[in-house]
Amino acid sequence: MTGKKPKYVYHFGPNATDGHAGMKDLLGGKGANLAEMSALKLPVPPGFTITTEVCHYYYANHRSYPPELKSQIDEALKAIATQVGPKFNDEQNPLLLSVRSGARASMPGMMDTVLNLGMNDKTAAGLAKLSHDPRFAYDSYRRFIQMYANVVLDISGHHFEEILFQFKDKYNLDNDTDLTADHWQEVIKLYLAEVKRRQAQPFPTDPAEQLWGAIGAVFQSWMNPRAMTYRKLNNIPESWGTAVTVQAMVFGNMGDDCATGVAFTRNPSTGENQFYGEYLVNAQGEDVVAGIRTPQQITVAGKNAQASTLPAMEESMPALFAELSATRHRLEDHFRDVQDIEFTVQQGKLYLLQTRNAKRTNQAALKIAVDFAQEGRISQSEALLRIDPAALEQSLHPRLDPDAPRQLLATGLPASPGAASGKIAFSAEEAERLASLGESTILVRIETSPEDIHGMHAANGILTTRGGMTSHAAVVARGMGRPCVAGAGSIRVDYAAQTLTASGKDGTAILKAGEVITLDGASGKIFRGQVPTLQPEFSEDFKTIMGWADAARRLRIRANAETVPDATTARQLGAEGIGLCRTEHMFFDAERITPMREMILADDEEGRRRALAKLLPMQRGDFADLFRIMSGLPVTIRLLDPPLHEFLPQKPAEIAAVAAASGLSEAAITARVAALHEANPMLGHRGCRLGISYPEIYEMQVRAIFEGWILHSRDCANPTPPEIMIPLIATLAEMEVMKHLVDRVASEIMAESKVELPYSVGTMIELPRAALQAGNIARVAGFFSFGTNDLTQTTFGLSRDDAASFLGTYVGRGLLERDPFVSLDQHGVGELMGIAVARGRATSPGLKIGICGEHGGDPASVEFCHRLGLDYVSCSPYRVPIARLAAAQAELRSEKV
């Protein structure tokens, strides 16, 4: 700052380059890579980049520029002219410019671009003369007017299209290519008149004015809704800002010795090591994108694969192809990743306009990472760090056949990935009935509750019209690996009429129960009828990456699972144990809900014990199954957690059914339901509070665990001791009472069975108070497991079931960076976790600590847990591979630091 002028403009080009690829924060990805290519002496048209600091200045200073900027730009324009010959605003030999945005991360198509800048009547005439191609010059001019008017002057493109359409109609011309230079000059006059009419000011003819207009438009486009949405979806902070890259235009449309194209150094769909790309002769870049003409393949192999009749560049321009091919290897060697290249051939000379790391499919990403590592270009660690863990999830679920036709009904939230089709069922019972007939079914509910769990299990997919990404439906569906679309607000469900009504732009569709719909849980889309799906395959590359990840990571990965299928899936996907078995899910089966309700409705402890005795053998069997499936691995079982009213019927018809089955009066049941009603069940009579009020419930569960473990131990030489987890502990006293209960039941069973029972008793840390009191609680608890769903609810004072109504607004307006139920709130919830870890281990060095909230499958949260020094994370079965990779990345990143 001391007297030194701030540098806002960085040059690149054959003569003078003062940036490099490491400066993406300042120059954006595009500007930094152009500088890097220039420095490599690759043929890049010269230009300059205005830094992201100017963007910050722009927004912080009422959309104005730093005073130093103008002189720096003027100087840079002169430097370009020196290198290329043509000069800005030179009527004989005009320099034309492109003006593009460039953020730190690629945001393709989200922000604005202006090409051919510098055109006016005089420079167009000069260009016509110079190129001996007036049609090219005036075509470029009219393109510029339309683009500039659209981007800078905010005049919609369709006005110009309308003019062109009427013009062609008048002269009976079919295609744009039928227009001559004279035609275009007439069109240009109409275009300029249209601009003046729409904004009461003539189109700016001064190239300098044009340039400043375009720069401002690019900065402004950082805040356009499209870009804001893209950033939100891709977790790009608004604070990054965009750079602006201004570059000399080269033309692929000055004749048949000209071309423009896009190439990938490897196939971005499959990852195979093949040069891959398309080009068009005598065209500008936008023509490739627009898809008006069929592009030609770069390689003969590509041509053959596409069965194309058009010549490949390898054939038609062999020398240029060879130069491009050499560049391909040079860029891959230099950037150590697959590149996506834009190039233009102007009158036989190759220019590179952009290189960037290529976007790729998940499958290709795996293959490229593995191949690069095996080719020795990158290390295994680098390969691991290049895979986006979150993107893995899609490849673990069935997905819609991308080529199949479909009819969109509505879009909701992508709550649980995977695709499924089935008959609409409006109740859990109906879903179960259809499933028992072997029919595929989609459970459609306004929202789900724990009572619906059996129907969710039976269904192939779940659709709700209310609730967010962390609603009951979403959480349970992810846990079960069922595709789920949640909160599809444009759908109305009428249970009485047994219909759903989807209202959209194209009218209203009414579907009845039994009609087929298809859900795409990855996109949140709902389709009418059946859309074919593709099954996932686990490629060799996937297995290789997972193997490397397992070798690299320190964190153990467990799964949240309580059913045989879920536990089996979890183990197949690499889970190293069960971190959370939610025993309450075991009580919703038709067979079990009856004794469960009998227990809740009983008048006294004796009645409760009678009902619990019926549940004991079933729970015992459940636990024996889990121990068997996870043989050799730890299994953590949480005792009953939800408030008892969740198991009772709520609607009069259900109450009547229970009354009939139980022999109790409807009035008695209704009274019990009312007595158990809670204003805030999340903060109610649940967790260990139940174990304290009704110790007989926990006694039954503990007995079932130990007896199930004894059954398993008969078939297993060295069974892993069970881990019994107490929910909702807030005080040491609670933990003491619960530990004592487990110890007591254990000694009873040891006395009865003469079997020695090893076990540990730990606690969820899911209340702020438990985190603060962790030092005391660790005097009794054998392990901790963070229940970050509830810890987030209490720390934030935010109900997961209710937050959907405003959390979207919060994230959308930048009041929260991310939904704290999806990715751990590291500053609030995370601080409490850090306190609990430090205090727990101060009391009990080496205390085993894990996490079993939904966050266990979120990569950023996994990294945070790694940094906190947790022993394991536990997540939904289908997220286990994600967690394995994320844990490896966390370890690798922490080694780097």
Next chain:
Amino acid sequence: MTGKKPKYVYHFGPNATDGHAGMKDLLGGKGANLAEMSALKLPVPPGFTITTEVCHYYYANHRSYPPELKSQIDEALKAIATQVGPKFNDEQNPLLLSVRSGARASMPGMMDTVLNLGMNDKTAAGLAKLSHDPRFAYDSYRRFIQMYANVVLDISGHHFEEILFQFKDKYNLDNDTDLTADHWQEVIKLYLAEVKRRQAQPFPTDPAEQLWGAIGAVFQSWMNPRAMTYRKLNNIPESWGTAVTVQAMVFGNMGDDCATGVAFTRNPSTGENQFYGEYLVNAQGEDVVAGIRTPQQITVAGKNAQASTLPAMEESMPALFAELSATRHRLEDHFRDVQDIEFTVQQGKLYLLQTRNAKRTNQAALKIAVDFAQEGRISQSEALLRIDPAALEQSLHPRLDPDAPRQLLATGLPASPGAASGKIAFSAEEAERLASLGESTILVRIETSPEDIHGMHAANGILTTRGGMTSHAAVVARGMGRPCVAGAGSIRVDYAAQTLTASGKDGTAILKAGEVITLDGASGKIFRGQVPTLQPEFSEDFKTIMGWADAARRLRIRANAETVPDATTARQLGAEGIGLCRTEHMFFDAERITPMREMILADDEEGRRRALAKLLPMQRGDFADLFRIMSGLPVTIRLLDPPLHEFLPQKPAEIAAVAAASGLSEAAITARVAALHEANPMLGHRGCRLGISYPEIYEMQVRAIFEGWILHSRDCANPTPPEIMIPLIATLAEMEVMKHLVDRVASEIMAESKVELPYSVGTMIELPRAALQAGNIARVAGFFSFGTNDLTQTTFGLSRDDAASFLGTYVGRGLLERDPFVSLDQHGVGELMGIAVARGRATSPGLKIGICGEHGGDPASVEFCHRLGLDYVSCSPYRVPIARLAAAQAELRSEKV
């Protein structure tokens, strides 16, 4: 510990005393004071005290004693004998002992006592001979058997009463006094046979065995249910344990030169400086307590006041009276407090058996403290520290005339003090109707909700059959100063039949709407019909104490108030401002609920603004009133906090009424009610989340505050700037948005009105995350106010509305020391408060911080807030005097440390 023998037994008596009054922790109150009196050379029969450490040893070691104890007791028994003459187990001249409990705090009648220990056939004969009074000796013996059997051998007293009854029947004797020594000897035989029959072992004749039995019984009585309940009610920790005091018996029943009595050095009911007490000639202490004979007054003044015909001790035993009277002054001078003395006269000689600080009424406590300070016996600080702040509350409310007859219906929880009678109203509307007719009314509900607030205001008292001390009804009633009995579970309310049914031991009473009941909010009792009440008076002593407290304290005291009567009361009771004005309470009036609902039911912002415009003038008026009442003092106004659904009707009939009034369809209203329904409203769309979703609501409120302030400022030279408080802040971003909103409205109004508006914008700290993020939030917030109700709910994961179902069990079983909604959980919630204070003031030195939760009126919590360095506490108006005193005590205690 190094070789030195532990000392478990402390002596007292004329010759050797090794304890003193400062050793209450070790010797209990009784033992310590006996030692102190001995040291003062007052006539105390010799004895010894077994320390509370033995009690701890006893419970920690399977009810056994430290090995050193026996020899120490034997030695102490010898020392007694040396001083008095008679010896333990001496057949000629037997020493008899009393064995009594003594905890650190007095627990009158809660634990066991054995008198006349040392009796058997031989010692009884010896005593008969020695005293020349065989009747006295055998009467004492039979009393001992019955007492020992009851206390030590657990044989109920009624078995002995039955024997005595049959004996008298057989010999045709009417009264105990009709029995001769021979009769008693026969009865003794029957008693001894009964003991043997009931426990298959003879009654222990060895005095040493008797003594060990009695010591064990006293220790065991520490854990009897009576004592446990008393400790719970009086916050006495179980860990204190009891001491056992063994003392030589003296006898007030050896003839007419004997007497026994109880005296207070001042009148314990009024506090007046009068010697006050009762005695009985030829009696044992228990006869005074048992009330079989009418006791005589000690002083002539007392005799005259009672219009008694029996001679006063001052007349009948003038020398002894003079000695007692001198002792009175000596004890008061020495102990510097009013004493409660037990004495016995044995054959013309005065003995003091106990002295302790006298229990006294609240009124007396105030008078005594003031008098003692003004007499120069204690300092003003000591006087302040002697008043129990919690006990003040009762004297601020009307109370039942203690002499009026009454018919108890049921007992609930004493949820809000004061007494009220009125006609039963089963709905808020009916309560309002009755009130509008000038009738007194009691609102009777199963539970209350915010919709009932207008009815609660209209009612003279509130009765609910569900909910705890911190239910909605209880909290709101305390805030309003209405008497309230909550959770009266033995009453059933039938809204349809408009009846309440109270079931008790004496049968079932059914009362109809309109019948009169009386509530005693201080005891939780509900009476049939009208019980006359007495109005509170603020005595001069009360005012003196409050003045001293105000001079001593550092903490400022504000009130939670939003209505004109509440604010007026608060100011009268010494509030130094309003710490919490809950604006939502202003919307429940019949006049206001309609536009409020119109606002909530509106389709769009414009509709909401139209409705808000109707509310603006009313709110403006409310705020102008508050500023006027609190002129010169700060007023903190919290913007709308509860979720909107709390304002909507829930029941079909109400919905129909709103539909008719609003012109909306019932279906539309039902749909909106359903859309706004929340699973956990406590964690829902409320507080600043509303301000972010619907800024127009907060804009209206902020405008009303500023416009109301401008109205007030016209009549006030130097108005205090308003403090605007944002509820439920969790993040800095929320605070920024809200601050910006207030600033914007302020500048609009300054521009419109040309009035300069001073103001500050602060936040509630009521979420754990806010406490953790306090350092950031303080960058924007002008002040903090701890909302400890919600902070307790979230830190503990405990819903105030639902916790009643299990919190009682928790406190009862010692899992929680106190209800955390009544007294701050200092270890959990308190730690978060400490974090917030430290971080907030690190960012913003001198940041003003207060508390406005219910805890602001709890003395222990006030002391905690003082230690945390808060600037003020804010509480219900009627708790302001309590908080003033508690704050002074906190300051005085912290000076001491």
